[in-house]
Amino acid sequence: MRKLKENLLKSLIYLSAFFTVSMLVVIVGYIFIKGIGGINLSFLTSNYSANGSGGILPMIVTTLYTVILSIAIATPIGILSAIYLQEYAKKGKLVNAIRFATESLAGIPSIIYGLFGGIFFVVVLNLKYSILSGALTVAIIILPVIIRTTEEALKTVPDGYREASLALGSTKFQTLYKVVLPSAIPGILSGVILSVGRVIGESAAILLTAGTVAQMPGGIFDSARNLTVHAYLLTKEKGDIASAASIGIVLIFIxxxxxxxxKAIAKKLNKANY
Structure with missing residues (x-):
C-alpha cells in the first residue's frame, strides 16, 4: 500500500512537470510560428510607421529605459528594506505592519498601480506622460518581489557566519557588508531577475503613465510606448496578431x-567572494 502511494505521488509529480513543460512549449512554439516570419533587420532597427511598414526600435529603447530606471529605483529600496526587516528590526507591531503592507502591495492588480501613477506622478508631480512616470510606477510594482526574495536570501545565510564575524571583532555593519550580503547575492539577484521579467511584461501601468507615443524617445521625460503596450495596441486596433507575435519573440529574447x-554577474561576484 505504501509503495502504491509513492508510485502514485511520483506519477502525479511527473505528470505535473510534463504538463508545465508542455504548456511552455505550446505557448512559445505558437508565438514563434506566428511571428518568426515578421522578424528581420528592418523590423528591429527602424522607426514605427502608422501604415504598418515600420519597425519597433523606439519601443525597444523605451522598454530598456523602463527596465533600467525601475530596477535602479526599486533595487536599493527593496534590499535596504529587507535588511532592516531581517537583520535589525525586532519582532513586533511595526515589523508585522511592514510585512502586511508588502504582501498587500504584491497582491494589488497592476491597473490600480497604473491609476495611482497616472494621478500622482503624471498629474500631482507634473511629470506628465513620460518614461520616468512609468518607471516610478513599475518600481512600486516590483518592490514587494525584491523585498521578499532578499529576505529569503538573507535567511539562507547561516548564523554561524554572523557569529564568527562578530567574534573576530567586526561590527554588525561590517558583518552585514562583508559577510552576509556577499553570501546572499545569488538569491538577491534571483529576485532582480524576476523583477526584470515583470517590468518587461507590464502594460496596464505603462499605458496609463508613459502614454502611447510611438516615436523614438529623446529622454526619460518623453512620452513613449514599450513593447507590450505596442503589441496590445496592434492587436486591439488593427487585429495584427502576426506583428504582435513577432514582438513577443523579441520580448522573450530580451x-x-x-x-x-x-547570472553572469552573480557568478563573477561569487568567485570574487570565495
Missing part, C-alpha cells in the same frame, strides 16, 4: 539576454 547577464 528577457533571456538580461537573465543571462544577471
Amino acid at each position: 528577457v533571456l539576454l538580461l537573465n543571462t547577464v544577471a
Whole structure:
C-alpha cells in the first residue's frame, strides 16, 4: 500500500512537470510560428510607421529605459528594506505592519498601480506622460518581489557566519557588508531577475503613465510606448496578431539576454567572494 502511494505521488509529480513543460512549449512554439516570419533587420532597427511598414526600435529603447530606471529605483529600496526587516528590526507591531503592507502591495492588480501613477506622478508631480512616470510606477510594482526574495536570501545565510564575524571583532555593519550580503547575492539577484521579467511584461501601468507615443524617445521625460503596450495596441486596433507575435519573440529574447547577464554577474561576484 505504501509503495502504491509513492508510485502514485511520483506519477502525479511527473505528470505535473510534463504538463508545465508542455504548456511552455505550446505557448512559445505558437508565438514563434506566428511571428518568426515578421522578424528581420528592418523590423528591429527602424522607426514605427502608422501604415504598418515600420519597425519597433523606439519601443525597444523605451522598454530598456523602463527596465533600467525601475530596477535602479526599486533595487536599493527593496534590499535596504529587507535588511532592516531581517537583520535589525525586532519582532513586533511595526515589523508585522511592514510585512502586511508588502504582501498587500504584491497582491494589488497592476491597473490600480497604473491609476495611482497616472494621478500622482503624471498629474500631482507634473511629470506628465513620460518614461520616468512609468518607471516610478513599475518600481512600486516590483518592490514587494525584491523585498521578499532578499529576505529569503538573507535567511539562507547561516548564523554561524554572523557569529564568527562578530567574534573576530567586526561590527554588525561590517558583518552585514562583508559577510552576509556577499553570501546572499545569488538569491538577491534571483529576485532582480524576476523583477526584470515583470517590468518587461507590464502594460496596464505603462499605458496609463508613459502614454502611447510611438516615436523614438529623446529622454526619460518623453512620452513613449514599450513593447507590450505596442503589441496590445496592434492587436486591439488593427487585429495584427502576426506583428504582435513577432514582438513577443523579441520580448522573450530580451528577457533571456538580461537573465543571462544577471547570472553572469552573480557568478563573477561569487568567485570574487570565495
